Amino acid sequence: MDGELCRVCGGDGRIGNSLGRSTATCPGCHGSGRRADTSSRFHDVTKTKPSHYRAPDAVSTGPKGPTTSEGVQLALEVRASAVLNEDAKTRLLAEIVNHESTHGRCTKTFLKKVRKQTRPAP
Ligand SMILES: [Zn+2]
Numbered sequence: 001m002d003g004e005l006c007r008v009c010g011g012d013g014r015i016g017n018s019l020g021r022s023t024a025t026c027p028g029c030h031g032s033g034r035r036a037d038t039s040s041r042f043h044d045v046t047k048t049k050p051s052h053y054r055a056p057d058a059v060s061t062g063p064k065g066p067t068t069s070e071g072v073q074l075a076l077e078v079r080a081s082a083v084l085n086e087d088a089k090t091r092l093l094a095e096i097v098n099h100e101s102t103h104g105r106c107t108k109t110f111l112k113k114v115r116k117q118t119r120p121a122p
Contacts, residue, residue, distance in 0.1 A: 004035045006029035009028060011034075013032055014026055065097070066097055068105045068106055071097070074096055074111055077118050078093055079093075081119070082120070083117075083119065084117065
């Protein structure tokens with residue numbers, strides 16, 4: 001279904017000779033029938049350019065990228081922050097995306113609020 005069937009055996013996980021009397025485990029997939037190389041998939045989207053991606057009826061919890069230049073900049077600051085742990089960063093990044101989707105952009109107040117958290121307390 002996923003188009004990742006092994007090219008060598010065609011998904012059987014086995015290869016046979018032309019007489020069909022003996023089979024051997026496929027060397028391409030080691031019997032799984034799937035291609036081992038899936039490296040082009042499932043890479044995160046942090047490096048893709050923001051586009052007009054919208055998911056109107058799906059409130060995803062997974063981190064997506066901000067779509068506005070302010071949001072992208074803010075996300076960079078969050079990621080680079082020395083005072084936030086990974087959990088906090090993930091949460092803030094999600095907040096940025098959420099904020100953008102409800103406001104259409106990052107408001108000044110929001111930028112200020114998030115930036116405050118990316119910096120050490122005075
Ligand atoms: Zn195979």
